[in-house]
Amino acid sequence: MAKTNIIVAIVFIVFAILVLFLSNSIPVSKDAPITLDTPMFPRMLSYGIILLSIILILTNWKEAFITKTDNKLIWIGREQLKIVGIGLAIMIASAVVMIYLGFILAMILMNFSYMVFFKVKKKHVLFLEPLLTTLCIYAVFEYVLNVPLPKGILFQ
Amino acid sequence: MLSNLIQGFGSILHDPTIFLFMAIGVVAGIVIGALPGLTSTMAMAVLLPLTFSVPSHLSFPLLLSVFSGAMYGGSISAILINTPGTPSAAATVFDGYPLAMKGHAGKALATSTIASSMGGLISVILLSTISPLLAKFALRFAAPEYFALAVFGLSIIASISTQNLIKGLLAGLFGLVIATVGMDPISALPRFTFGRSELLGGVAFIPLMVGLFAIPQCLVEMESIFRTDETLKNIKSELLNWKELLYIAPTILKSSLIGAFIGAIPGAGGDIAAFTAYNEAKRSAKRGEKFGSGELKGIAAPESANNATTGGAMIPLLSLAVPGDSNTAVLLGGLIIKGLQPGPLLFTKQAGLVNTIFASMFVANIFMCIIGLLGIRLFIKALNIPKKIIVPVVLTLSVVGSYSMNNSIFDVFVTILFGIIGYSMQKVGIAASPIVLAIILGPMAENNFRRALIMYNGSLAFLYTRPITIVLLAITIFTLVSTLIKQHYARR
Structure with missing residues (x-):
């Protein structure tokens, strides 16, 4: 899992840099000079993330690129990615639909979509479970x- | 000290509705816990919106019954299909499944039921006797002590990150950053809110919890739907005899004490307690070699320990406002929603509610034993519900659970976002528990550190001049160093 760990570390470094960048726009209070300023704590955490990420890269570098004893990129298979991607897409679409059509219609559609996705063949299950x-x-x-629960913009 | 428990019984007898809520909670908890993929935390997070509309003396017994029931329910699927329903039941698989395969599924389930109930009862007795003492001690806590306590709680990340300490710490820091979102409580200035009013109060805890626990589990279940469809047949339902009960009794007592103690440590939950108790039972057994092949003590030890954490975890929650695990973190959310501040003052300001909590946990464990023994055949049927139906139901509950917290669709998207983060982290070997622990304890650490600085006029002297702070920080350093040494030798 060495290569995966290095990728994980890089992702965390990017996240920390983003936090550091965003913390520049946090307003600073002048009223409490004896304690930490508002952006200070997230900045300290970001430096901590960068430090730990560098340690993670260094401790996995040898296995990943020199000895190559444990350099499998364990992540997710294409089939799994497809299943999870469709599963998430149904959920995200249902949340969007809920804004317009309300909870009942959105959740019936979501449950029905999952039934179809899971290849449920029994008609009574396919229609009764969502309802x-x-x-x-x-x-x-x-x-x-x-x-x-939301009624939906279209029905208000 | 047991008078608290007795007073609690008096108060719950005034309203018989509590018994109905507890019975429903225990049954719901057992079923949810028994279904692989559904955790007690998720069940409680989904049921948390109840606290909005139901009075405290009914909603908390319900949540606690779900907590106890789910902790036990996890063992049912562990024994019957070799799949722990909850992480806390992972150690039960070692002997539960082999015993079931020998044709003694009933004995295995009965052992689990009795051990779980006894573990829960012992922990409630400890809770009702130790909590008030601890509460008196906790009255001496000020900002520096709370900061040290939060740091101690955060240090548990090291011990729960057994696979990779650095990744566990990174997850913890990620959680701490997430916890900084919202209005700064010291200066009242916004941080990382991107102009969204929904984020001024921080990232809502329940949608985040549902996202980190329920969604990744559902996604993993989706993967398995297309692979296998496991069902169990020919389950016998014979129970234990008196000789067998006496045989497991000492193990139950010892494991319950271990469980209650570990449960009281912030961040250490039922899974850690179960493994510790299992190891101890195996180490001290005369026939240790039989462990792993269907030994009754191998079921009794983890099950009594994980249920004992229910009472143990309540000790720091009620006394110090520090959640012992993610389940009590949800309970903490419920208490805060109700405008109650856990901690030493809860015992004086809300003594009636605290006593009701003690008594309802006690009764819930008795209900659990009765329902568990009577319902073994029924639970087996519940396990036969196909995942194709369970997954959409859980996702629907996740959507409604996260929405109802603030009546905000924004929170549903927060749930989905953290679901994706949780699933991705699970795939790269990062547990969700350090993130949750950090999100809970992060604000406590930051706010109290800054308050302590104000108290000491900008000086760090509070770190080495206050005895309780020194002791807590010393324990933190000891925990971290010993964990690092153990992990170093484990790798070698």
């Missing part, structure tokens, strides 16, 4: 717990 799951959860949250 029952969504309506049961909606009833519990809306009527039992008094949590208002």
Whole structure:
């Protein structure tokens, strides 16, 4: 996992540099000079991330590029990536749809999409699961717990 | 000290509805815990919105029942299908599954049920006796002590990052950075809010938790849906006899003490307790070589230890406002939502609620034992629900759970974002627990460090002039050094 660790370290360094860059725009309070300024703590953390990331690179460099004893890039297979990608896409699309169509329609669509994606062939499961799951959860949250769920911009 | 527990029984007897909520909580917890991929943390995070509309004396017993039930429920799938329902049940697999394969699934499940309940009961007794004492001690805590305590809590990242310490620390620092998002509590100036009002209060904790725990599990389950479809057949439901009960009793007692102690350490949860108790049971057993082939003590030890962490983790939560694990972190969220501030003052200002919590945990464990023994056959049926149905249901609950926190679709996107981060980190060998621990303890560390600086007029003298701070920092250094040494020798 040495190569993966080096990639992980690089990602963390990029993240830390981004935090350092963004911390420049944080306003500084002049009222409390005896304690740390508002941007100081995230900056200290960023330096810590960079330091640890460099250590991670150095400790994995030999295995990854010199001895090459453990240089497999363990990450995710193409098939897994496709499954996870579709799974996430359905969820993101449902969240967007929820803004316009509301909770009930968005979640029925989401559940139905997952049923189709998982290749559920039984018709009653394919249609009843999305309906029952969504309506049961909606009833519990809306009527039992008094949590208002989104109605959707188009239906307001 | 047990008078607190007795007073708690008195208060819950006034409202029988509590028993109904607890029974529902235990059943829900057991089912959720038994289903691989659904953790007690996720279940509690999803149910947390209940605290908005249900009174405290009902909502907290419900959450605690879910906590206890899920901790036990994880053992059911560990025993029956060799897949721990929760990380805490990982050690139960070693002997539970072989015993089930020998045709004694009932004995294995009964051992797990009784050990879990006993572990929970022992830990509640400890909680009700030790917590008030610890609370009195905690009254001496000021900003420097809280800072040192937060640093000690954060040092647990080292011990839970067994696979790779540096990656664990990086995850912790990442969590600390995330915790800085929002309004700075000292200067009231915004940090990393990008002009979004939703971020002024920081990244909402529940959507983040649901994202880090539930979404990655669902994505992993999605991968497996296209690979396998595991089901279990021919399960016998015989229970334990008195001889077997007496045989496992000392192991249960010892493991419960281990579990309660480990549970009280911030950051160390049921999984660590279970493995520690399993190792100790194996080390001290006369027939240690039988462990791993269906030994009853091999089931009793991890199960009593992981359920004992439920009470143990409540000790620092209630006494010091430091969550012992991610489950109590969710409970902490619930207490804060209700406007309650855990800590020493909770015992004086909300003594009734604290006693109700003690008593409801006790009763929940008794319910768990009864329901567990009666429902073994039913749980097996619940395990047969296909993942193709469970995954969409969990994702729907994740969406509604994260939305209902602030009635904000923005939080749903936060959940999805942290789901992607959590899944990616899982794939590259980074656990979510250091991130969660850091997000919880980060603000406590930063704010109290800055307050301590103000108290000492900008000087760092508070680090070496206050006895409790010195002791806590010394323990932190000892923990870090010993962990580093152990990991160094383990690698060699």
